[in-house]
Amino acid sequence: MCKDEHALGRRGLLVTGAAAALTLGTVSFANAAPAGAGDNTGDHTEVVRGTLPPGSPDFVYLPVEIPRGVRELHVAYSYERPVVPPGTQGNALDIGIFDERGTALGGKGFRGWSGGARTEFFIRADEATPGYIPGPVRAGTWHIALGPYTVAPQGLAYEVTITLRYGAPGRTPKPVYPPERAKGRGRAWYRGDCHVHSVHSDGRRTLAEIATLARAAGLDFINSSEHNTHSAHAHWADLAGDDLLILMGEEVTTRNGHVLALGTDPGTFVDWRYRVKDNRFGHYAGEIRRAGGLVVPAHPHATCIGCNWKFGFGEADALEVWNGPYTPDDEVSLADWDSTLAVAARSRGRWTPAMGNSDAHRDPDPIGTPQTVVLADDLTREAILEGISAGRSYVAESKAVSLSFSATGGRGKQAGIGERLRVDEDTPVTVRLEVTGAPGCSARFVTDQGVLHTVTLPAxxxxxVEWRTTPEYATYVRAEVRHPVLVPGLPGPLAAFTNPVFLGK
Known part of the structure; x- marks a missing residue:
């Protein structure tokens, strides 16, 4: 059976407490189930077609009435991709689903999201397509969520095919999550990549492939960070080990920027269906922290649609300054972050540490380029997150690069990365950087005045490298290691950089 939906102009808008959303007419299977109860077998399919015009809401919900006795729900979709003039956005349509518990923002109804990475998915009690949450297909009104990411001037014509398969449901397995502790080396520097993608969102690698590559990259920890879903959490346990701590999280992909929920409690889902104008980000930043995680805006100056960070950094526990192979937008992110340090130094107020991650999706994206190197009391979830939030970390392009950075002054006082050297304003201070694994690079010291000292490293x-200053002259110092210049007018790409050492009482 086929049902044609009217265009958006023929429907009303429902305001869900965040972004405006459109709810289409209900697809009913109420009379489709064979007579009898849970032992029914067979399939039944409905097809829905419609067109969304430019300016459609962020989310369009297609209600589906699910009868009793359904073993599996299968959804497939397609949409037209007309040719558009250069500089004009074409069609892109995301998809996900909410169960009978509803679509309320932050509610319990979420059952999966694949964005634009898949054209079909299924859910049943014992299994689901990656990106989706297995569990019973209970009777009630489910909602297929369509997300018109961009709409061409001609409109976005779509088709959704919904198939119910009847029969006895299977048993939903109890999720098993990775341990929150690995063997570790006590208080030490641990390397991690907290932004990676797999087949559970828009990546192409399996979890096993990611774990293998993480070990090869010399990583001690990684963070699961799929777009808008926690479906991978229950599949990591067998891949962790004494040598690899696997943290749980999510990349929360709003229309006004992306944020990593880093190291949350296993099974935590963080909603993403809001913009700056909805004034909801503060609430969900709090949800991340209540789940034990950190709030880390990702690639804040990325140029992809919806990727540029618009929520401000007031809620950030750390900031992803370096994302993947170093590019000019990372340089902008680094400069933007650096500009916040002078204010924090002078006010003695809270500051936001920087970190770097690969955002690797598929071959040949390297896992661990870059990687954040964290001084932590042990290789545990709690210790790693504490080290990141305290800024006791530096970022390196690979396991080959290692740094040691500190400042000394006064009567033998010393401070390391992320710390404050508490000496008088006129006290001489010696800043010291030790570098290994950076052939052909230069090292430089950056303060609130800018770059004040640069040295070419040995071949x-x-x-x-050492440099002398005073807190009166430099309220903070941080170190950078850079490759030779590739783009005229820009410094060379980073090989590594540190969080600052603050100077003065």
């Missing part, structure tokens, strides 16, 4: 990339 093998191993060396020590």
């Amino acid at each position: 093998l990339g191993t060396g020590t």
Whole structure:
């Protein structure tokens, strides 16, 4: 059976407490089930077609009445991709689903999201397509969520095919999550990549492939960060080990920027269906923290649609300054972050540490380029998150690069990365950087005045750089290691950089 939906102009808008949403006419299977109860077998399919015009709401919900006795729900969709003039956005349509518990923002109804990565998915009690949550297909009104990411001037014509398969449901397995502790080396520097994608969102690698690549990259920890779903959480346990801590999280992909929910409690879902104008980000940043995680805006100056961060950094526990292979938008992110340090230094107020992650999706994206190197009391979820939020970390392009950075002054006082050297304003301070694994690079010291000292490292990339200053002259100092210049007018790409050492009482 086929049901044609009217265009958006023929429907009303429902305001869900965040972004405006459109709810289409209900697809009913109420009379489709064979007579009898849970032992029914067979399939029944409905097809819905419609067109969304430019300016459609962020989310369009297609209600589906699910009768009793359904073993599996299968959804497939397609949409037209007309040719558009250069500089004009074409059609892109995301998809996900909410069960009979509803679509309320932050509610319990979420059952999966694949964005634009898949054209079909299924859900049943014992299994689901990656990106979706297995569990019973209970009777009631479910909602297929369509997300018109961009709409061409001609409109977005779509088709959704819904198939119910009847029969006895299977048993939903109890989720098993990775341990929150690995063997570790006590208080030490641990390397991690907290932004990776798999087949559970828009990546192409399996979880096993990611774990193998993480170990090869010399990583001690990674963070599961699929777009708008926690479906991968229950599939990581067998891949963790004494040598690899696997944290749980999500990349919350709003229309006004992306944020990593880093190291949350396993099974935590964080909603993404809001914009700046909805004034909801503060609430969901709090939800991330209540789940034990950190709030980390990702690639804040990325150029993809909806990727540029618009929510401000007031709620950030850390900031992803370096995302994947170093590019000019990372340079902008670094400069933007650096500009916040002077204010924090002078006010003695809260500051936001920086980190770097690969955002790897598929071959040949390298896992661990870059990686955040964290000084933590042990290789545990709690210790790693504490080290990141305290700023006791630096970012390196690979396991080959290692840094040691500190400042000394006064009567033998010393402070390391993320700390404050508490000495008088006129006290001489010696800043010291030790570098290994950076051949052909230069090292430089950056303060609230800018770059004040640059040295070319020895050819093998191993060396020590010292510089003297006072807290009156530099309220903070941080170090960068850079490759030679590739783009005229820009400094060379980063090989590594540190969080700051603050100077003065």
